[in-house]
Amino acid sequence: MPFAPDQHATTLLIRKLESIATLTDEERQALDSLPVRTHVLGARQDIVRDGDRPTHCCLVVEGWACRYKLLSQGKRQILSFHIAGDIPDLLSLHVPTMDHSLATVTSATVAFIPHESLHTLVARHPRLASLLWRDTLIDAAIFRAWMVGMGRRSAYERIGHLFCEMYVKLEAVGLAGDHCCPLPLTQVDLADALGLTPVHVNRVLQEMRRQALLELRSRKLVIQAWDELSAAAEFDPRYLQLGKRAA
Amino acid sequence: MPFAPDQHATTLLIRKLESIATLTDEERQALDSLPVRTHVLGARQDIVRDGDRPTHCCLVVEGWACRYKLLSQGKRQILSFHIAGDIPDLLSLHVPTMDHSLATVTSATVAFIPHESLHTLVARHPRLASLLWRDTLIDAAIFRAWMVGMGRRSAYERIGHLFCEMYVKLEAVGLAGDHCCPLPLTQVDLADALGLTPVHVNRVLQEMRRQALLELRSRKLVIQAWDELSAAAEFDPRYLQLGKRAA
DNA sequence: CGTGTAGTTGAAAAGTTTCAACACGAGTGG
DNA sequence: CCACTCGTGTTGAAACTTTTCAACTACACG
Known part of the structure; x- marks a missing residue:
């Protein structure tokens, strides 16, 4: 270093x-x-x-x-x-x-x-x-953005939205690319962030995997279908104000 | 004026x-x-x-x-x-x-x-x-504070929390007192603010009235049992930072 | 007096939670 | 090296909160 x-x-x-x-x-x-x-x-x-x-x-x-x-x-x-x-x-x-x-x-x-x-x-x-x-x-x-999610989005959309957000934030500082990023969160963490129960997070994640939208294994997230996921979650990254640095 | x-x-x-x-x-x-x-x-x-x-x-x-x-x-x-x-x-x-x-x-x-x-x-x-x-x-x-409510509080607690928050904010600028304040919101507004449906807001409000916690009529809120309501909602006004001006 | 907004009600459906049990792997101490 | 524990993820079934839909009431306004 x-x-x-x-x-x-x-x-x-x-x-x-x-x-x-x-x-x-x-x-x-x-x-x-x-x-x-x-x-x-x-x-x-x-x-x-x-x-x-x-x-x-x-x-x-x-x-x-x-x-x-x-x-x-x-x-x-x-x-x-x-x-x-x-x-x-x-x-x-x-x-x-x-x-x-x-x-x-x-x-x-x-x-x-x-x-x-x-x-x-x-x-x-x-x-x-x-x-x-x-x-x-x-x-x-x-x-x-989180308030909108917790107030008006389904569990499925909320999870998708969080994944998109974290991916974009990580990408902006060079810690992610290729729709693949670290995601060192347990399902309990996700539940506590999204206002859900761990059990339900688990079931929704399974559904997303079944649809081949993403993989999430050993703290690594791969978003296999970015367009579908971000559309399903109505993810619009403008609120992150990454304009100048985003690719 | x-x-x-x-x-x-x-x-x-x-x-x-x-x-x-x-x-x-x-x-x-x-x-x-x-x-x-x-x-x-x-x-x-x-x-x-x-x-x-x-x-x-x-x-x-x-x-x-x-x-x-x-x-x-x-x-x-x-x-x-x-x-x-x-x-x-x-x-x-x-x-x-x-x-x-x-x-x-x-x-x-x-x-x-x-x-x-x-x-x-x-x-x-x-x-x-x-x-x-x-x-x-x-x-x-x-x-x-709203995120905590939407993520982890029941409809009942959320509504109570919002009422406490608005009352305290209004009181701080001299627009409320005696646990009584204007509340020019429809049940649809409340629902959209709290992440609920208007129907459910209606039912919870009725429950609160039945318990004689509050009155809400013609855009005027009277909190008849402040201590019970704020306790039920786990309302702690410190986040509003009204220290210097609050009574 | 009609029209519209806001509030209320009932019944059924949906999404999510709860609880309890089990599976799996990593790390620990015997 | 095994047994044990602990944190994490998974499953099933029942329960609960909240939503949905549709109808109806009350009241204010022009």
Whole structure:
């Protein structure tokens, strides 16, 4: 690997922001000198918990993370999945107390950036502030897409939609191609993300396999019939705002 | 009315931001000189449509608005409700194309603020940028709360949760009190917001009335048993971040 | 007084959940 | 190397929540 881990984190962030807008040398420099601390975490570990008041934001460098909320009787709702380049708790910069938890899904490398340095950064570089603000707005757009799914789509369409979304997100950062991507989620995870039961997820997945729409084995997803799947799920990737970088 | 309509709009915005942080005279001045154009719209009118590229943001001055997304076969998902002081399409400032529509619910007064002036404003006043950014983050927190509801709560809990949320939001801006508030939504609106059918909403409402939890007649909601309703819905208002202004 | 929107009702159907059992593979300790 | 456990995936049958469809009521408005 050409970079030391900490440098890798800032490089990743710079690349992410440059996929949206061209940065000045000064801005790139400011991002690069962000004091990040990189950690390697095991799978299924909490990073920040509901009720915490974090002092750092967390940049996913490698692996998957998710946000989730626990309810009474052990019910769990997963709110989002995050991959390399995402800053899932960027919101803690302006909303002090977490209203949900953040955890790893797989073992993962994450970089912690102090709020303090981010506040200084955005105060000095308003355009970077806008870019990060925009990032939280895209986050919200993904929430809306999930809401539409949970409110108005069948289990079948919801599962299809999530698979399309994750594939496109992974492809955009070079982690997927050929309609094939990692999908390190158990059927329980999928159920908790989609508002279904694991049993039902299982049955719908079988149906999709029977129709030769996709294969899903050992945490690897192959979408064999992209057009049919994305049509069935009414998947329109525009909400992800990948315009500039998508092929 | 003590203010000309346009002035009323900026005053409302200033009051909203001052409920979170103390503003400097300069900031207040900058907000006050924002060139807003106030319009009175009828009920059920689109303000911005899915796919549009707005040039203005819309501040709700009076009345209710909602964001929604239309799917094939006439299915509709309402994504949020907005009341006085909200800027439902603030996101258009950084994400050019709308991925959903914005419409009035009741007849409403809305003030349009050009993107241009907002961009200038946030460039000159980074703290105002942060406050507006924060606003979009609270928006996202409400989305998450709705996701939890649609994913993991029963129809009964979902309806109760929405009523608690709207009551608290209205109370925070002085439009409700005594566990009594306007609720200008039809059962069809409720259904589309909660991911249910109107018929089912109707039956659950009857159940709630039978239990003397609430009254809902002629667009007026009275929550007769707040504690029971909010407990049944597991309503915890912290996600609304009303700390400083809530009683 | 008619027309239309909103709310209500009943019965049957559908989608999804629940519960309980079993299969399979990976990892662990004896 | 086996037995054991644990997490994950799979299956079946019954139950439940919610939907669907269709009809009907109530009320506001022009």
